[in-house]
Amino acid sequence: MASLESTVAVVTGAGRGIGREIARHQAAAGAKVGLLARTAREIEETAALIAAEGGTALPLPVDLVDRVAVEGVLARVAVELGPIDTLVNNHGSFRAFGPIWDCDPETWWSDVEINLRGTFHTCRVVAPDMLKRGRGRIVNLVGGGTGNSFPHGSGYASSKAAIMRFTECLNDTTIDGGVRAFAVDPGLVRTSMTELQLNSPEGQAWLPGIQQLFDEGINVPPTRAAALIADIAAGRFDPLAGRLLRGVDDRDQLEAEMHALAAEDGRALRFTGVEQRKL
Known part of the structure; x- marks a missing residue:
C-alpha cells in the first residue's frame, strides 16, 4: 500500500459508497482525513470506522454548493488537521433521468450544480495554498457521459464532461507550481446513486x-478506485496528471504504460487529430 504518512486529505461525498472507501484507504495509508458531505450521520459513521481502524478523521457536514460554507469547513481542516495535501472530489448527484423535455428543470440543473460547482468551490479554496507550498494533488471523479453521449442522463453527463475539462484546465494552470490534478472514473459501482x-x-x-450491466456481472468494487486514488496521492501516477485514470485499470500495467500514454496525449478530452488540425 502507498504511504501517505504525515499528509492530510479531504474527501467529499465521504459518507457512503465510493467516498467512504476512498477515505478509509487514505487513512489506512497514514493520512489524516477531512470528511465532507451533507449528511452528518453518514460522515460520523465513516469517521468512527476510520478511528476503529486506527486512523484519524474529522467529519464536517457541508453543502458544497454553498461557497462560504465550503471555505469555512476547509479552513477548519487546515487548522485542526494541517495543510491539505490531497483533495478528492467524489461527491455526485444524478436524479434527472430521461429526454431533456421530460426532466424537471430544477432537478436537471441541481445535478449539474452539485457536481460541477461543488468541485469548483473546493478546488478554488485548496489549490492556492497547495501552490504556496509547491505541492499537492487534486482528484476529481468523473463517470458516465464524460467522453460519450448519454442521452437519458444529460445533466449528469454534461457535468462530468465539464469536470473532465475543468480538471485539464486546472492541471495546466497549477502543474508548474507543483500541484497536479487528475480525473478518475470509478466504473460502474453499486451505490445509492445506482440504486x-x-x-x-x-x-x-x-x-x-x-x-x-449488473445482470451481466459488471459491478466494480469501490475499493478499486480507492486504491488507485491512494496511489495517485502518493505520486505513483504523476506523469498522467491532467488525464483520466479508471478504477478498472490494472495499476501495474498503467504504471508501465503511463509515459507512452502521456506522449500520445491519451486519456484526455480531445477532438481527433484530423479534426484538431482543422480548427
Whole structure:
C-alpha cells in the first residue's frame, strides 16, 4: 500500500459508497482525513470506522454548493488537521433521468450544480495554498457521459464532461507550481446513486441498461478506485496528471504504460487529430 504518512486529505461525498472507501484507504495509508458531505450521520459513521481502524478523521457536514460554507469547513481542516495535501472530489448527484423535455428543470440543473460547482468551490479554496507550498494533488471523479453521449442522463453527463475539462484546465494552470490534478472514473459501482437508477420508475423507464450491466456481472468494487486514488496521492501516477485514470485499470500495467500514454496525449478530452488540425 502507498504511504501517505504525515499528509492530510479531504474527501467529499465521504459518507457512503465510493467516498467512504476512498477515505478509509487514505487513512489506512497514514493520512489524516477531512470528511465532507451533507449528511452528518453518514460522515460520523465513516469517521468512527476510520478511528476503529486506527486512523484519524474529522467529519464536517457541508453543502458544497454553498461557497462560504465550503471555505469555512476547509479552513477548519487546515487548522485542526494541517495543510491539505490531497483533495478528492467524489461527491455526485444524478436524479434527472430521461429526454431533456421530460426532466424537471430544477432537478436537471441541481445535478449539474452539485457536481460541477461543488468541485469548483473546493478546488478554488485548496489549490492556492497547495501552490504556496509547491505541492499537492487534486482528484476529481468523473463517470458516465464524460467522453460519450448519454442521452437519458444529460445533466449528469454534461457535468462530468465539464469536470473532465475543468480538471485539464486546472492541471495546466497549477502543474508548474507543483500541484497536479487528475480525473478518475470509478466504473460502474453499486451505490445509492445506482440504486435510484435501478429502483425508481424513471430510472427503470429511461436507464434499463444499468440493470442489464449488473445482470451481466459488471459491478466494480469501490475499493478499486480507492486504491488507485491512494496511489495517485502518493505520486505513483504523476506523469498522467491532467488525464483520466479508471478504477478498472490494472495499476501495474498503467504504471508501465503511463509515459507512452502521456506522449500520445491519451486519456484526455480531445477532438481527433484530423479534426484538431482543422480548427
